[in-house]
Amino acid sequence: SQQGEEDPQALSIQEGENATMNCSYKTSINNLQWYRQNSGRGLVHLILIRSNEREKHSGRLRVTLDTSKKSSSLLITASRAADTASYFCASIQGAQKLVFGQGTRLTINP
Amino acid sequence: ETGVTQTPRHLVMGMTNKKSLKCEQHLGHNAMYWYKQSAKKPLELMFVYNFKEQTENNSVPSRFSPECPNSSHLFLHLHTLQPEDSALYLCASSQARGQGYQPQHFGDGTRLSIL
Numbered sequence: 001s002q003q004g005e006e007d008p009q010a011l012s013i014q015e016g017e018n019a020t021m022n023c024s025y026k027t028s029i030n031n032l033q034w035y036r037q038n039s040g041r042g043l044v045h046l047i048l049i050r051s052n053e054r055e056k057h058s059g060r061l062r063v064t065l066d067t068s069k070k071s072s073s074l075l076i077t078a079s080r081a082a083d084t085a086s087y088f089c090a091s092i093q094g095a096q097k098l099v100f101g102q103g104t105r106l107t108i109n110p
Numbered sequence: 111e112t113g114v115t116q117t118p119r120h121l122v123m124g125m126t127n128k129k130s131l132k133c134e135q136h137l138g139h140n141a142m143y144w145y146k147q148s149a150k151k152p153l154e155l156m157f158v159y160n161f162k163e164q165t166e167n168n169s170v171p172s173r174f175s176p177e178c179p180n181s182s183h184l185f186l187h188l189h190t191l192q193p194e195d196s197a198l199y200l201c202a203s204s205q206a207r208g209q210g211y212q213p214q215h216f217g218d219g220t221r222l223s224i225l
Contacts, residue, residue, distance in 0.1 A: 031211060042112060042200055042216030043153075088153065096141065096204070097166060098214065100153040 005101050006089060012107040019076045021104040023089030024069075030092055032065060034074050037086045037103070046074075046087075079108045113137040116201050116217035124225050128189040131220045133201030135182055140206035142184040143214065144176060147198040159184065160206045188222075196224045 007022045025032070031050045035043040049056045049065045049072065056063045062075040076083055086103040093099055114135045123129050135142065144156040158166035159178040173195075175187040184201055198219045205212035 033213065040218070042114070042116075042202075042218045043214075044112070044216070045213035048211070048213065090153075092211065096143075096158055096160075097155055097168075098153075099155075102150070102152050 006087070006104040008104060009102070010105045010107070012109060013079060015079060015081055015108050015110050017079055019079050019083070019106055019108075021074045021087050021106070023072045023074070023101055025072075025089070025091050025101075026070065027091075027093075029067075032072050033090045033092075033098070034061075034063060034072075035088045035090060035100075037088065039085070043088065076106075081108050081110055084108045112215055112217060114201060114203055114215050114217035116199075116220050118220060119218065120221045120223075122223045122225060123188070123191065125191055125193075127191075128187070130188065131186040131199055131201075131222075133184040133186075133217055135184075135201075135203040135215070135217075137203055137215060139203035139215070140181045141204045142178060142181070143202040143204075144184065144186055145200040145202065145216075147200055147219070149197075153200070156186075191222075191224045193224050196222055198222070 005024050033048045034046045037043045047058045047063050049063050060077045065072045084107050086105050088100050088103045090098045090100045117132045140161050142159045146154045155168050156170045157176045162178045173190050177185040198221050200219045201217045202214040204214045
């Protein structure tokens with residue numbers, strides 16, 4: 001079954017604005033990760049947040065985790081054209097099995 | 111450059127052909143993975159190898175046959191594929207299990223089209 005479900009499926013904003021993407025999941029997690037995928041490329045790991053953390057920052061990225069609601073959000077501040085990509089949340093089942101959502105397709109308009 | 115190289119980048123084959131996808135990682139990792147990415151479906155894990163041993167087969171049809179001769183190389187042998195097997199096949203690597211969670215590093219994939 002699909003673990004993560006991202007919302008919205010597609011998001012289009014102006015350069016410089018903030019972009020927020022949400023992810024919901026169904027089962028208990030040890031950690032949740034966010035990945036980016038540029039068109040025609042593989043996935044790139046962005047950030048990992050553990051189940052005992054509520055918020056984590058990395059550069060212009062801010063991730064929150066609410067385990068009571070089984071949800072996470074990824075905020076990209078001061079967006080740039082280069083941020084145009086698909087963004088996926090993923091949780092780990094067992095030792096190594098990453099379970100991905102369907103992703104949010106983000107478009108940054110110049 | 112992600113440190114994970116996949117070849118070929120594109121492959122078109124008939125349903126009766128036999129072909130192989132190749133993945134090589136230069137990151138010193140001991141775990142390697144195959145994923146399938148289809149349009150409008152979440153990324154699906156297919157196989158996991160740790161120290162050359164297969165540790166996960168996610169109910170993948172036998173027409174997909176993985177091979178991991180060493181920790182740096184991973185192959186996916188294909189034969190008698192179906193049109194629904196057309197997808198982007200992604201390889202990834204990471205430190206092996208038992209070493210704490212490590213993020214996975216992905217190659218750019220092989221775009222496979224079955225005629």
